[in-house]
Each structure stands twice: as C-alpha cells, then as structure tokens.
Amino acid sequence: MHRNAARRSSCGARHPRVAGAVVIEGNPCTVREETGMTRDQAFTLLTARVQTDSLLKHSLATEAIMRELAPRFAADPDLWGVTGLLHDLDFEDTRDDPAQHGRKTAELLAASDLPQDAVEAILRHNAEALGLERTTTFDLALTCAETITGLLVAAALVHPEKKLAAVKPQSVRKRMKSKDFARNVNRDHIMLCERIDIPLPDFIELSLKATRGISDQLGL
Secondary structure (H helix, E strand, O other), rough: OOOOOOEEEOOOOOOOOOOOEEEOOOOOOOOOOOOOOOOHHHHHHHHHHHOHHHHHHHHHHHHHHHHHHHHHHHHHHHHHHHHHHHOOHHHHHHHHHHHHHHHHHHHHOOOOOHHHHHHHHHHOOOOHHHHHOOOOOOHHHHHHHHHHHHHHHHHHHHOOOOOOOHHHHHHHHHHHHHHOOOOOOOOHHHHHHHHHHHHHHHHHHHHHHHHHHHHHHOOO
C-alpha cells in the first residue's frame, strides 16, 4: 500500500492516515499507523551515520522522550521513537550548512518505509533554517522533545551527583529561566510543548522520567 493511502481499521472501514495513530484497546475503529522501520533498523542506520558520542546520546534521549509523549496523543510509540532517534541523522554532514540540516536526512530516508509525516516532522525540527512551519502535533512534539534534552543533560552535569535521578523538575525550571545556563538551548522551542497542551512543568517531569529510564545509556 502506498504510504499516503487510506488504511483499513479493524472495524472494516477505510480511514485517511492519521499521524502515528494506534489501535486503542477496546476501540475497534481506531486506525493504526505502521512505523515502516523497525527500531533495530533505525539504530543501525543511526550508528552508520553518526560517530559523535554526544550526538548518539542526544538521539537516544530524544527517542525516549518521544516514546513517552506518544500515548498522550494516541500515537504509535515505535513510530515517534524511531523519528526521534533519526531526527539528527545528517547533523555531522550538515554541521556547517544549517540550511541543509534535515533535507539530507529526508533524502536518506526517501527509500525507506518511514511514513511521510515522520519525515516531515524531522524536516520541521529545523523549520526556521528551512523556511518551513510546524503545523502538526508530531512536528511540535519532536522539536520540543529534542530541545529539552540539552537542558536536562546540562542540569545533570552541574549537579554534584551528575545523575538525572538527582535532578529535580523545579531545578530544571529554574535553570531554564537563566539565560546564562546552557545558552545554546532554545527556550522558545521547549515552550512549544504548550502548543500541544502540555504545561511546561508536566513536560519537564515527563522528559525527566523518560531520560531517567535510559540513564545507563546516557551515562547519567
């Protein structure tokens, strides 16, 4: 089936594709969006293209937060996770050419079965440089998820224990207000969480929970 075609739900009806929709237990008419790429396939692709340890960890952290976010929108955690994992696939190639960041990833994924809405979300996490707009929940979620990882890691590294488990949500909020802390972290991008109806305190807690779950992989 073409990736943009309608899909048939378990109720037998045909529905247009919904960004990352999943079957909800007890609701036989909810459509499921197929990920199109397994997590193992995505990770293999990531490690073939990304060599920097910090970028690999950033990708893993983004994946974890996207997986945590997905159920809030009846979205597929696998699809959102894979999208988070691959969002910076071309970063090492486009480091000196921000206007191409995301475009090369889209080209690399063109032959894959990753749904188009996932590819669009990847492009739009660099919307400003590419002259695009973030229009979907998927777009906004990826941008705020990948951005808050930098703030959380920085907050953990300045803590005496250097562990995410020791970082408190209120400390992250305080750090966020300080313009001199983690200056490269775009606060406006983090605040996009509120455009998808997640208050900042809730988003910080959700993101901490997600990254703590893979703290061994992050070295934090």
